[in-house]
Amino acid sequence: MKPKVFIAKSIPAEVEAYIGEYCDYKIWEGETPIPKEQLFHEVAEVEGLMTSKGVVTDEFLDHAPHLKIVSNIAAGYDTFDIEVMKRRNIIGTNTPNVLDDSVADHTMGMILMAARKLGELDYYVKQGKWSKLDDGYFLGKDVYNSRLGIIGMGNIGEKVAKRASLGFDMDVVYYNRSRRLDIEEKYGVRYAEMDELLKTADFVVVLLPLNPATQGIIGENEFKLMKKTAFFFNSSRGKLVKEQDLIVALQQGEIAGAGLDVYEVEPVAKDNPLLTMENVVTLPHMGSATEKTRFNMAMKAAENLVAGVTGKQVPNIVKELK
Numbered sequence: 001m002k003p004k005v006f007i008a009k010s011i012p013a014e015v016e017a018y019i020g021e022y023c024d025y026k027i028w029e030g031e032t033p034i035p036k037e038q039l040f041h042e043v044a045e046v047e048g049l050m051t052s053k054g055v056v057t058d059e060f061l062d063h064a065p066h067l068k069i070v071s072n073i074a075a076g077y078d079t080f081d082i083e084v085m086k087r088r089n090i091i092g093t094n095t096p097n098v099l100d101d102s103v104a105d106h107t108m109g110m111i112l113m114a115a116r117k118l119g120e121l122d123y124y125v126k127q128g129k130w131s132k133l134d135d136g137y138f139l140g141k142d143v144y145n146s147r148l149g150i151i152g153m154g155n156i157g158e159k160v161a162k163r164a165s166l167g168f169d170m171d172v173v174y175y176n177r178s179r180r181l182d183i184e185e186k187y188g189v190r191y192a193e194m195d196e197l198l199k200t201a202d203f204v205v206v207l208l209p210l211n212p213a214t215q216g217i218i219g220e221n222e223f224k225l226m227k228k229t230a231f232f233f234n235s236s237r238g239k240l241v242k243e244q245d246l247i248v249a250l251q252q253g254e255i256a257g258a259g260l261d262v263y264e265v266e267p268v269a270k271d272n273p274l275l276t277m278e279n280v281v282t283l284p285h286m287g288s289a290t291e292k293t294r295f296n297m298a299m300k301a302a303e304n305l306v307a308g309v310t311g312k313q314v315p316n317i318v319k320e321l322k
């Protein structure tokens with residue numbers, strides 16, 4: 001008999017077919033996330049769950065007594081309660097590496113949008129307001145030859161560093177838990193303590209995982225250290241940043257602007273003041289969203305799932321659960 005699994009998100013047909021070769025599966029076809037009570041019902045009999053940002057807690061696991069693996073279709077896994085999963089011997093996997101280049105492209109795009117006001121210019125033309133070309137307001141800041149500070153030099157941080165250093169001639173400094181001498185050598189980037197990075201960078205981007213040690217790592221003090229002319233970007237998780245402090249820093253002109261793909265609460269509230277600020281680029285958590293990358297993420301998550309329920313070696317167990 002094939003092991004039973006539940007897939008809580010629609011996935012490409014080819015990936016579904018692959019899972020079907022090894023598993024007896026059911027899939028959530030809804031366009032909005034599966035309601036909690038329904039998920040609890042669906043996982044009652046299954047050994048594996050494939051999900052995107054599914055929350056794994058004692059309460060959830062109490063409804064899934066046969067569960068062996070939660071395969072997350074994402075690089076981030078902040079929705080895993082690691083201590084609970086360790087205690088209950090649940091395998092947890094993510095999809096690293098296949099999305100790094102797409103997220104790095106998106107991050108550079110966000111930097112260019114904010115610095116060169118690309119979103120505002122697009123809107124200006126489409127509104128039929130283009131009457132002259134020398135509007136002082138639209139003059140931007142150069143990205144090339146400026147300093148980029150990367151907080152979190154992991155898989156995605158490295159790809160951003162490569163683009164910034166080799167493609168945009170940026171002077172790249174980074175802060176990370178551990179030194180990355182390999183990346184320093186390959187791309188000519190330099191390690192800096194957080195304070196130095198914040199005080200000197202023209203563009204600051206956060207690419208850390210969200211966990212109890214990093215939650216709220218950027219707040220009032222960090223924004224006060226930044227240059228008034230500097231821009232702040234978050235491509236990783238909203239809760240790394242104290243969002244109210246970011247709003248105040250922007251309102252008080254402590255920094256020049258921001259670019260956000262992620263927020264404390266998602267989807268972002270319609271009355272969030274960030275949505276009214278012209279110097280803030282607001283994107284809907286789409287860093288990895290290309291057809292090819294989303295396919296590769298789904299396939300990687302499927303391979304993790306199948307390995308987990310068929311007793312094979314599971315390739316992408318998150319490091320805290322290894």
Ligand SMILES: NC(=O)C1=CN([C@@H]2O[C@H](COP(=O)(O)OP(=O)(O)OC[C@H]3O[C@@H](n4cnc5c(N)ncnc54)[C@H](OP(=O)(O)O)[C@@H]3O)[C@@H](O)[C@H]2O)C=CC1
Pocket residue numbers: 075076077096097099103152153154155156157175176177178207208209210213214235236237261262285286287288289
């Ligand atoms: N916007 C989007 O669509 C996407 C967002 N993401 C987010 O981006 C995050 C980063 O992804 P990825 O690059 O793959 O992750 P990695 O795990 O490869 O890199 C994270 C880096 O952060 C460092 N780090 C961890 N904790 C700390 C700390 N307390 N202080 C300083 N440095 C720390 C790690 O250091 P060390 O080397 O010592 O472990 C590591 O180098 C994901 O966790 C996810 O939340 C990912 C994909 C898409």
Ligand SMILES: O=CC(=O)O
Pocket residue numbers: 073074075076077099288
């Ligand atoms: O946010 C997306 C991810 O892959 O993590």
